[in-house]
Amino acid sequence: MQTIAETLVAARVCGGIGRAAIQWQAEQDGVDESAVRARMRGTLAVMRQSVQDGLNPAMRSLSGRVGGQAAKLAAFGQPDRMGLLGTACAYALAVAESNACMGKIVAAPTAGSCGILPGVLLAVQEKEGFSDDMLVTALFTAAAVGRAIALQATVSGAEGGCQAECGSAAGMAAAALTELYGGTPQQAADACAFALMNMLGLVCDPVQGLVEIPCVYRNAGGAAQALTAAQLALSGVACPIPCDEMILAMKDVGDAMPPSLRETGEGGCAACGGLCVR
Secondary structure, three states, X not given: OOOHHHHHHHHHHHOOHHHHHHHHHHHHHOOOHHHHHHHHHHHHHHHHHHHHHHOOOOOOOOOOOXXXXXXXXXXXOOOOOOHHHHHHHHHHHHHHHHHHOOOOOOOOOOHXXXXXHHHHHHHHHHHHOOOHHHHHHHHHHHHHHHXXXXXXXXXXXXXXXXXXXXXXXXXXXXXXXXXXXXXXXXXXXXXXXXXXXXXXXXXXXXXXXXXXXXXXXXXXXXXXHHHHHHHHHHOOOOXXXXXXXXXXXXXXXXXXXXXXXXXXXXXXXXXXXXOOOO
């Protein structure tokens, strides 16, 4: 399953991308499917804890520029002022802040984009009551999509810009969310393609080389993009560009980016001089 097209073939046989990924991983590891599911449950537990850690209003990074914002966003959304979107964005921001503050997170697919997938899935679980077992399957959906992106393009900001980090994470989350809501494998692929399309060209420009600004805020934005992409696909809107082609388009755009926009600290937000802490 090196491409989305190959993944869809396996998904049709197994009844979903997540189920196909579980079977593939079990075969690769030479273990029962229950063993790989158990390992993913451990990953889910880390994700859940990183949300709680990041919601601590007293948390601050060593630079003092990051921490406490997720708590503000979560408080603003109570009681259900901004609904699922507000919760997902707050949770995504919380995980990203936890990472910046040296907390334990799951790179999904990278540390810089670690909040998007857990933020979306855990917010949806709260709203809809999905079980942990259902989230585990969804995480395998995300893993299969992320693998196809990594093999065909990149998930490195230094190589492909933030589109390769937060964009890929949004695509993974959109596909996972689509299958979680009962969408078909093709709809999940369309959701990923929409997310990549909407985040195409996003640059990697961390201020002073720290995974703080604008990185943590882009996790909140990526969560919103994932929700939008999944909603498009689940409503029956088909992406006009196949997912594998969008992945290759992202690679081409990343290759065309000047070095100043690929994690060198020379362009974009990193070149702004008006940084302040409020």
